[in-house]
Amino acid sequence: xxxxxxxxxxxxxxxxxxxxxxNFQQTVTYICEHTAExxxxxxxxxxxxxxxxxxxxxxxxxxxxxxxxxxPIYSGGPVxxxxxxxxxxxxxxxxxxxxxxxxVALSAALETLENIAHGEGPESFLISxxxxxxxxxxxxxxxxxxxxxxCEADLDVLFNTPSDLQFSAATKVLGIDMNYLSSDVGHC
Numbered sequence: 001x002x003x004x005x006x007x008x009x010x011x012x013x014x015x016x017x018x019x020x021x022x023n024f025q026q027t028v029t030y031i032c033e034h035t036a037e038x039x040x041x042x043x044x045x046x047x048x049x050x051x052x053x054x055x056x057x058x059x060x061x062x063x064x065x066x067x068x069x070x071x072p073i074y075s076g077g078p079v080x081x082x083x084x085x086x087x088x089x090x091x092x093x094x095x096x097x098x099x100x101x102x103x104v105a106l107s108a109a110l111e112t113l114e115n116i117a118h119g120e121g122p123e124s125f126l127i128s129x130x131x132x133x134x135x136x137x138x139x140x141x142x143x144x145x146x147x148x149x150x151c152e153a154d155l156d157v158l159f160n161t162p163s164d165l166q167f168s169a170a171t172k173v174l175g176i177d178m179n180y181l182s183s184d185v186g187h188c
Contacts, residue, residue, distance in 0.1 A: 007034045008139070010101045012157070012170045013041065014149040023078045028170045029132050030087060030153055032098065032106045039134040040079075042087050042106075044126055044158060045166035047072035052127070055084070056117055059110065065119040072163070076128025086112050088125035089159065103155060124159035149174060 013029040029041040052071040056063050063069060076085055090097075090105040092115070098106045105122075115121045134142070142148055149171070157169045 005036050008039065008150060009034045010104065010153050012151050012153050012173070013139075014151070014167070014170050014174075016147055016149060019147050024132070026167055028157075028166050029077070030158060032087070032100050032131075034139070037136050039139045041132045042076040042085055042126070042128050043074065043132060044087070044128075045163045046075045047163050048075045048129065050129070052117075055127070056113070059113065061110075061114055061117045063117045065117065068117065071127070074126060074128040074163070076130045077132030079131050079133040081130035083130065084108060084113065085128045085131055086116070086125055087128070087158075088112075088122040089155075090122070092120075092122040104153075104158070126159065149176070 008031045011031050011034075013027075013031060015024050015027045019025055024043070026045075027043045028045045029043050031039055031041040033040045050073040051069070052073065053063060053069045055061075055073050075081075086107045088105055088107065090099060090101075090103055093099070093105055094107055094109055094111055094115075096107065096109050097112075100106055112121070113127070116125060116127075139148075143150060151170065151174045154170070154173050157166055157173065161169045
């Protein structure tokens with residue numbers, strides 16, 4: 001008998017030590033959408049070499065909020081790596097905003113970046129280039145093969161924890177110290 005589908009939307013995927021894919025080693029991915037047809041998420045702990053100033057200049061956006069100038073732009077995943085995604089609190093939304101939960105939303109519109117640059121954006125946000133994607137059944141198979149740890153997302157880890165601490169903070173949500181996990185899988 002086949003199990004009913006269980007969505008992992010609003011969950012963190014935490015890479016296991018044996019994950020050798022350079023796109024996902026030591027990452028925490030926030031799942032924005034997960035249906036029987038597949039899943040989409042944003043890696044939240046991998047800042048790129050691009051900052052908000054560079055992105056804004058490239059897009060012709062003037063920054064009126066100086067404290068955002070050095071805000072990092074994240075490498076959100078290997079899919080659509082030239083496309084921008086804004087993961088943000090839902091206190092501010094736009095026409096094409098995808099609500100993830102009551103507190104979190106995802107936008108990909110230029111208007112969102114312009115509003116952020118002018119100080120009219122959401123309270124908290126994370127801007128990424130690219131996302132992570134899985135086809136139907138792929139994520140479930142990877143989880144069953146012990147590629148990922150899964151836990152419900154924590155907003156403090158998502159928006160208020162520095163990127164270099166998010167991996168350990170996400171594992172602490174589960175009560176796990178990754179230093180004690182082995183990359184070997186076995187059975188008793």
